[in-house]
Amino acid sequence: MELEQARKLWQPEPGWLNTASYGLPPEPAWVALQDALADWRVGRISWEVWGEAAGQARAGFARLVGVAPADVAIGSTASQLLAPVAAALPPGATVVVPEVEFTSNLFPWLVQRERGVRVRTVPPGGLVDAIDTDTDLVAFSLVQSSDGTVAPYDEIVAAARAHGALVAVDATQACGWLPFDAGRADAVVVSAYKWLMAPRGVAFAYLAPALRDRLRPDAAGWYAGQDPHGSYYGPPLRLADDARRFDISPAWFNYVGAAPALELLAEIGLPAVHAYDVALANRFLAGLGRPPGDSAIVTVEVPGAAERLARAGVRAAVRAGRVRASFHLYTTEEDVDQALDALTS
Ligand SMILES: Cc1ncc(COP(=O)(O)O)c(C=O)c1O
Structure with a gap:
């Protein structure tokens, strides 16, 4: 499946930049889990x-x-x-x-x-x-x-x-x-x-x-x-x-x-996921005037980052004043720009 097609399988709330903490399930995973829970609730199938x-x-x-x-x-x-x-x-x-x-x-x-x-x-x-x-x-x-x-x-x-x-x-x-x-x-x-x-x-x-x-x-x-x-x-x-x-x-x-x-x-293939995730991470770095990197997880030091991100509804990890942002298949350029707005305005 093409990556662009696959990306329709998530509907995250905008601003989730924290896959390094936990990832979000694609639609087929979510549906399979809900079906299993429904079966469990009434004892419909064997384990x-x-x-x-x-x-x-x-x-x-x-x-x-x-x-x-x-x-x-x-x-x-x-x-x-x-x-x-x-x-x-x-x-x-x-x-x-x-x-x-x-x-x-x-x-x-x-x-x-x-x-x-x-x-x-x-x-x-x-x-x-x-x-x-x-x-x-x-x-x-x-x-x-x-x-x-x-x-x-x-x-x-x-x-x-x-x-x-x-x-x-x-x-x-x-x-x-x-x-x-x-x-x-x-x-x-x-x-x-x-x-x-x-x-x-x-x-x-x-x-x-x-x-x-x-x-x-x-x-x-x-x-x-x-x-x-x-x-x-x-x-x-x-x-x-x-x-x-x-x-x-x-x-x-x-x-x-x-x-x-x-x-x-x-189905999507890891090389495509790699290119997509790292490009978003680098868009984020570029927006903060930092050189590009090779990772889907980046950290940057921005004064007041925790409050700024929280006010804008962006969920990223903040540790000791450093923002750790992570980017995966369901992350959009709008998510990145929302975080950049919060950190630079
Ligand atoms: C590098 C790394 N390894 C492992 C884990 C989780 O480990 P465990 O499955 O033992 O709870 C994390 C969670 O943040 C992690 O970042």
């Missing part, structure tokens, strides 16, 4: 139908990031999906992380310190150079949530490979607008309620086969079984031999809302 949405969402995510569905686990949060990776690090292992990292990709490593895992936080611009022979794993966000900086993925992967370090990526602020190849990393986690426009409570992890062999699926339940519907009761342990053994049982309705949004993104 297996809702469960099927999890498989569709897994396949949709896998397609977006260029990996096989068998290498994708589903969960509810980014941090939860990182936990088994962190738990598998041996005592004495060193993890290198940017010091500005969102804590869902920092706390999972820090909690392992009591087992003797070492965590070294470094200035974000120095991440590539900080990877050395002592580094066992490098963890970073492909796009930083605080200011939208896009990490040099290729360089980080190259440095990690040169030193035999694992690569764990949080692509929560990237996946959905920035095309990238998840298969180059060992683990890539994505919380889907932002750029993938899913309800809160859907998350995916690409887990490379070689990495998986080193991990223990501590949260395994019936759904992680080789045949989930054949593993309701009793021993023996019979888990899936692919990434599904790291699944937790899907929060049905969230996946019902996620699957159509992922399908739509694949």
Whole structure:
């Protein structure tokens, strides 16, 4: 579907510049969710139908990031999906992380310190150079949530490979607008309620086969079984031999809302989404006299920004005097200009 055609599938209230906080559902996702809720209310259908949405969402995510569905686990949060990776690090292992990292990709490593895992936080611009022979794993966000900086993925992967370090990526602020190849990393986690426009409570992890062999699926339940519907009761342990053994049982309705949004993104194509989102971000930057960037998330310092934006009805994040504005498929040039009017007049 052409991007311009697809954009008719949202009717946001003007002024939503905060996809970095949460994304808005396209019409097919909203309708599917309402239908499921209506069925739930009166007990009209069996739950297996809702469960099927999890498989569709897994396949949709896998397609977006260029990996096989068998290498994708589903969960509810980014941090939860990182936990088994962190738990598998041996005592004495060193993890290198940017010091500005969102804590869902920092706390999972820090909690392992009591087992003797070492965590070294470094200035974000120095991440590539900080990877050395002592580094066992490098963890970073492909796009930083605080200011939208896009990490040099290729360089980080190259440095990690040169030193035999694992690569764990949080692509929560990237996946959905920035095309990238998840298969180059060992683990890539994505919380889907932002750029993938899913309800809160859907998350995916690409887990490379070689990495998986080193991990223990501590949260395994019936759904992680080789045949989930054949593993309701009793021993023996019979888990899936692919990434599904790291699944937790899907929060049905969230996946019902996620699957159509992922399908739509694949139909539009990420290169088109990337061009559209970044162009809006750059329109915003230009309006404030700033040079163009390469991200769908930007931050600018404007005195009184919070009050100015609130008065104009623009919803963006404001942190420590800096405006963080983010731009996605449903954002219009009018939204951008409304924000610029508020910030410059
Ligand atoms: C980079 C990044 N990762 C993860 C999350 C959310 O993490 P979780 O799914 O663990 O709540 C956010 C939310 O703001 C984020 O910005």
